[in-house]
Amino acid sequence: MLTYIIRRLLLTIPTLIGITLVTFIIVNLAPGDPAQFQSQGIMDPEVSIKTYEKLREYYGLDKPVHVRYVDWLGRLVTLDFGESMSTDRRPVADKIKERLWPTMSLAILAIGISLLLSIPIGIYSAVKKDKLFDTLSSTILYALYSVPSYVMAVPLILLLGVQWDLLPFQGMTSDNYDQLSFGGKAIDLVKHYTLITFCTTFGAWAFYARFVRQNMLEVLGQDYIRTARSKGLPEKTVIMKHGFRNSLIPLVTLMGLILPGIIGGSVILEVMFNWPGMGRLFFESMLSRDYPTIMALSFITACLVLLGTLLADLSYTFVDPRVSYD
Numbered sequence: 001m002l003t004y005i006i007r008r009l010l011l012t013i014p015t016l017i018g019i020t021l022v023t024f025i026i027v028n029l030a031p032g033d034p035a036q037f038q039s040q041g042i043m044d045p046e047v048s049i050k051t052y053e054k055l056r057e058y059y060g061l062d063k064p065v066h067v068r069y070v071d072w073l074g075r076l077v078t079l080d081f082g083e084s085m086s087t088d089r090r091p092v093a094d095k096i097k098e099r100l101w102p103t104m105s106l107a108i109l110a111i112g113i114s115l116l117l118s119i120p121i122g123i124y125s126a127v128k129k130d131k132l133f134d135t136l137s138s139t140i141l142y143a144l145y146s147v148p149s150y151v152m153a154v155p156l157i158l159l160l161g162v163q164w165d166l167l168p169f170q171g172m173t174s175d176n177y178d179q180l181s182f183g184g185k186a187i188d189l190v191k192h193y194t195l196i197t198f199c200t201t202f203g204a205w206a207f208y209a210r211f212v213r214q215n216m217l218e219v220l221g222q223d224y225i226r227t228a229r230s231k232g233l234p235e236k237t238v239i240m241k242h243g244f245r246n247s248l249i250p251l252v253t254l255m256g257l258i259l260p261g262i263i264g265g266s267v268i269l270e271v272m273f274n275w276p277g278m279g280r281l282f283f284e285s286m287l288s289r290d291y292p293t294i295m296a297l298s299f300i301t302a303c304l305v306l307l308g309t310l311l312a313d314l315s316y317t318f319v320d321p322r323v324s325y326d
Contacts, residue, residue: 005314012306017073019302020295024069027294033061034085034289059085072295081296086288092296095281102172103270103277107262109197114204115255122212123244126220137209145206150268153199157272160195168192170274196273200262211254215247222246249316256312260304 035055042048056062060071075082081092121141125134161169168174174188219225220243228238263278270279278297285293 001314001317005310008310008313012310015306016299016302020073020076020299021069023298024072024295025065027291028065028068030289032289034059034291035061037289038087072292076299081299082292084290084293086285086290086293092292095293096278096296096300099276099278099281102275103263103266103279106193106197106200106266106275106277107259109193110200110204110262111258113197113201114208114258117205118208119212121209123216123239125209125213126216127239129217134213138213141206141209144202145210147203149199149203149265150272152202153195153269153272156195156199167195169195172276196269196275199269199273200266204258204262208251208254212247212251215250216243219243219247252312252315255315256308256310257305259308260301263304264301 033056035052038055039048039052042051060068063071072082079093081096084090084092084095121137125137128134157169160167168191172189172192173185174180174192177185177188180188220239225238225242228242229235233242266275266277266279267283268279269275270277271283274280278300281293282297284290285297
């Protein structure tokens with residue numbers, strides 16, 4: 001397995017180079033640049049032009065695109081994401097560190113809740129195929145899956161946040177968070193996490209529940225399931241040991257993309273809920289044409305996709321002992 005892991009890690013290098021190259025070209029082809037963004041507020045045209053030229057020289061934007069990409073790639077080897085091109089000019093790594101935990105904690109909660117709900121619902125729906133529970137759950141899950149998360153967020157914010165004032169919908173904590181007791185801080189965090197976590201989770205929950213149900217239906221129709229039942233095994237053993245276990249490989253494959261999918265899809269929600277995470281940082285960086293921050297976030301997302309795929313492949317050996325990478 002070690003040889004397989006090393007080979008896969010080596011293959012990720014050209015993949016990451018290709019991803020970063022395409023991303024770098026697309027970002028730099030977009031209209032506008034940080035120098036234009038920062039100098040456009042100057043009223044004097046002559047001063048504005050001089051400031052623009054100085055900023056382009058300072059940020060290295062006067063160099064050809066391929067030269068800038070090679071420079072960026074050289075710094076990336078040492079994990080140096082460079083300096084932000086926004087007005088604060090802080091190290092990109094520091095900006096990402098500040099935003100990492102809000103996004104990762106939200107993603108971990110979303111993954112845990114969606115799997116915790118979708119797996120038992122999917123299994124029970126498959127076992128009770130065409131029964132009342134299956135019909136009701138299928139209708140609800142289809143409805144949830146068809147609604148975009150940002151569309152669901154609007155009525156929840158208006159009703160629970162504005163009209164009824166039950167849950168906060170701005171930021172990660174309240175303004176008086178530091179003055180609260182330990183229990184008060186915990187309650188405050190739970191309240192702030194509730195709406196955005198639900199909006200992040202319900203789509204994945206609905207999709208994975210339907211996915212588990214479909215895989216279970218295919219497995220339960222196999223000959224070895226009928227054989228297990230004919231031997232008199234308990235139904236619970238047939239469903240969980242022989243049924244669900246053999247339906248795990250497609251689910252594990254899909255799970256490898258959960259984390260990057262949630263992080264990538266959090267941009268709109270983090271902006272709507274004013275959440276201090278990487279999604280909102282990416283949005284702000286796009287508006288200000290902060291190239292180093294955009295590239296760093298894109299690189300991290302690409303790494304998460306490749307890492308999730310690798311972990312999913314390695315998990316096959318635990319799900320199915322017949323799979324071997326030796």
